Amino acid sequence: MIPVILILDQDVKITEALCPLFADEDIRLRRADSLKQALEIVHREIVVTIVLGDVIPPPDIPSALMRLKSAAPYAVKILLVHSNDLARSVSALNSGEIFRLIVRPWEPEMLRQTIKDALYRHEVVLALKEADEATLRSLGQAIELKDPYTKGHCDRVAGFALLIGKALHLTPEQLTDIRHGSWLHDCGKIGVPENILNFQGELDHPDFEVLKMHPTWGAEVARQANLQTGVINAILHHHERYDGHGYPAGLKGDDIPLEARIVTVADVYDAITTRRPYREQVYSLSEAMDIISSMAGTFLDPDLVRIFLARINQPGLGPPPTEPAPESPLWTH
Ligand SMILES: [Fe+2]
The missing domain is CATH 3.40.50.2300 (Response regulator)
Known part of the structure; x- marks a missing residue:
């Protein structure tokens, strides 16, 4: 039909x-x-x-x-x-x-x-409902097509998030949720017009409010598709801040689901070590580590930051070397 x-x-x-x-x-x-x-x-x-x-x-x-x-x-x-x-x-x-x-x-x-x-x-x-690993990953990659600055982002976020998850000795089921949540964390960007997503510079207030809907929209898609709670949590809460000043719910500390706190560390690290439409430069490994450290306890879970930093400084895991730090937002979406 x-x-x-x-x-x-x-x-x-x-x-x-x-x-x-x-x-x-x-x-x-x-x-x-x-x-x-x-x-x-x-x-x-x-x-x-x-x-x-x-x-x-x-x-x-x-x-x-x-x-x-x-x-x-x-x-x-x-x-x-x-x-x-x-x-x-x-x-x-x-x-x-x-x-x-x-x-x-x-x-x-x-x-x-x-x-x-x-x-x-x-x-x-519909694809999520039938989802296997390959489908979920390719859906995450399809979202990247809307936002060319984030090419390869979902794979890198999954890699960084699993680094933390494994260090915490999470169960295989939790690690699977974290991998799927990492791939799909920005899937709600389907609902965000491309002129907002790819806007060069800082968004004005109304457009930023639209952008801020993407975790809610993404979680709704995942919920409709009956994905695991851990995956939905990672999508819905990946922009919460440890100090309670994030969105969409303003959750604080351990009230933020663990999957989301892990994905957030990985997401922020990848955002500051790659180019974004609102920020031209990327940071070197040592600069990125300093920035992540400075976000512990405000943006990010300090325990997870400590675990991540202890493991990221290993051959092959750091970002490419690049220019000095600019005065621009670190991570908006
Ligand atoms: Fe996001």
Whole structure:
């Protein structure tokens, strides 16, 4: 059966605009005038993406989202709103069911790209459900394609994180969770527009708030795919800080799951020893070790830092030598 993009809007313009944009795709567009009609289509066909327009009044959107979810658990939803509807759309966003918000008037290409991202997210969830080692790793690598600065990042993070995990004599199951969590820790970046992900320099506040959603979105994908709790924890909490000033939950100290604390040390180390869009230079091994040391107890778990530093200074594990330290953010995502 051909997958369907369902447009829930009384205005035919969206469907008309999307038809030529998806003419070459193996996908079908359907439009519904009401939630009842949408549910009939969802029950009848394989709906992979739903664009929610004006049909449902904002107060009713959360309950409509739940009904659509129970009928099509993996369909990815995009909310189309008027700029003066933003406040009323907050409850829909807070439901965690909305992949992306588009404010009218929409640009055809932007709408097409957003739907493409939604289709990709749908594929990711289904692939994760069937996941074997090779699939999980290749999904992590696919995320790197959105962010060319992070090429090879998930493999390196896994290597550094396992170094710590093995030193802690974790069980094989925990090590597997850490490896998978390392590969997938940034998988929520599927939901972050590329202009934000690859922005040269420091992001302004609203864009940074979008970027900060990536652990939550990634964990939701992993949860939908029934991945292990340790993997979900690593994804959800890899931007928490040991002192409680991180995101998304502001967890502190040992309240941050161990898998996440380990992946964070590995993620930060790889970030400061490779080039990022917000920072041109990378640090030498000794500079990187000094920086990681200085982050112990604030950003990072001091015990894990000590363990990591004792093992990283071994032949073949350090970063390539490079230029002196700049005045730029060390690690934002
Ligand atoms: Fe991240």
